[in-house]
Each structure stands twice: as structure tokens, then as C-alpha cells.
Amino acid sequence: MGFEDLFRGDPVTAARGLIGARLVCGACSGIVVETEAYAAVGDEAAHTFFKPSARAFVERHAAGAAYVYLNYGMYWLANVLTKGPEGAGFVLLRALEPERGVAAMRRRRGRERERDLCSGPGKLTIALGIDGADHGASFVGRGARFWFEEVCGGGAGEVVADRRVGITRATELPWRFLAAGSQHVSVRAGRA
DNA sequence: GTTTGGATTACT
DNA sequence: GTAATCCAAACA
Secondary structure (H helix, E strand, C coil): CCHHHHCCCCHHHHHHHHCCCEEEECCEEEEEEEEEEEECCCCCCCHHHHCHHHHHHHHHCCCCEEEEEEECCCEEEEEEEEEECCEEEEEEEEEEEEEECHHHHHHHHCCCCHHHCCCCHHHHHHHHCCCHHHCCCECCCCCCCEEEECCCCCCCCCEEEECCCCCCCCCCCCCEEEECCCCCCCCCCCCC
8 A cells, every 4th residue: 555545544654654655755765763743633633623724725735735833933744644534634754763864854853873863753854855845735746845655575563552742631542653672763662 | 003823943 | 940032913
């Protein structure tokens, strides 16, 4: 199943399915090791629950669109819009294992250690050069500035589900997904 | 027009 | 522990 189909399904399945995939952006790439799912309806932590502009975004954009916003006045956070017959939602990209373009990531981040380059939602957008100008762009289709690739050899490995972090509502849902044992995640999974 | 609350990060 | 720093939303 290609990613375009994945993004037409529910956000939780999409968030889990992206773990182990490669994200390519310009000369840089990395393996997705952490994501979170947000449901457009019924999820009190999702922007669509309290921001009319987020609901308008879902209406106006197709599956695979980039929802990029400024958080805490400082950091751009990137989501993939999922949208299909069964509903809509977002997958927040939270961490990557750097692969190609590490020199450029180091330059943009001002950090040396590979683990400091993309180990958080704000960090990875800086490392890849994603910002508000990319809001509304697409992760799928011809001419995309960024896209996902399946990794040869199965990639995914073991995926762990955990509670979402950094939110104050609906904190109990296990909608954060991590590549088991990865050294490149933002916050390690809590005990089950 | 003013106030408030964040899906964070880095530094003390 | 907490400062940094911006915008959309809510309120007046």
C-alpha cells in the first residue's frame, strides 16, 4: 500500500504506518522514528477541536497536505493531513533518524551530535528547512518538495505505542508511535 | 484593542 | 525550573 492510500485512512493507522518510512526533503532524508496521531473529530487535543482555521484547512486540502504551524511562537511543527471516507486527522512528525544531508542539518541546527538534529518536532523542521512557507504544500504527488519512501528490506521493525506528549487534554490515548529502541526519538516511551 | 494559551527547546 | 517569542482565538 502506497502512502497516498495510507493518508486516506484513519490518522492512527497512518501514524503507525509512517514509522520506518523514509522522509525526503531536498538533499536531506531521514527515517521516521516517532509520530503522533490527531483525529479531526472527537479528539480534544487536536487543533480541529479548538481552532476554526484548522477545520477550514481540513475542508480545503486533500490527503497528504502539509499542515505546518508555529508553536510557542518559535518552532514550526509539521503534520500530514489524513482524509478519507472514514474521517480525517493529522500525523505529527516528531522525530527522524538522520540519513542523507547530515551536513546541512548540522548547519541549520547549529548542533553536532546526530541525535540532536531531528529528535523532536521543532528540531526536525529546522534540520530540514521546513517552515510556514510549506503550509498547504503536499507530501504526495508530482513536484512535491517533500515525500515519503518505503524502505527496502522491510524497514519498520518493531513499533511501540505510547501516550502523546506535550498536550494537556486527551493525554490517555496511546497515539504516539515510536521505533522500538531508537536513539533518535524525542522522549522515550513510558513504562507500560 | 487587549489578553491568553499553546502538539517546544535550550540553558541554568 | 523557566525564558524565549508569535499568532489565532476569545473577550471587551
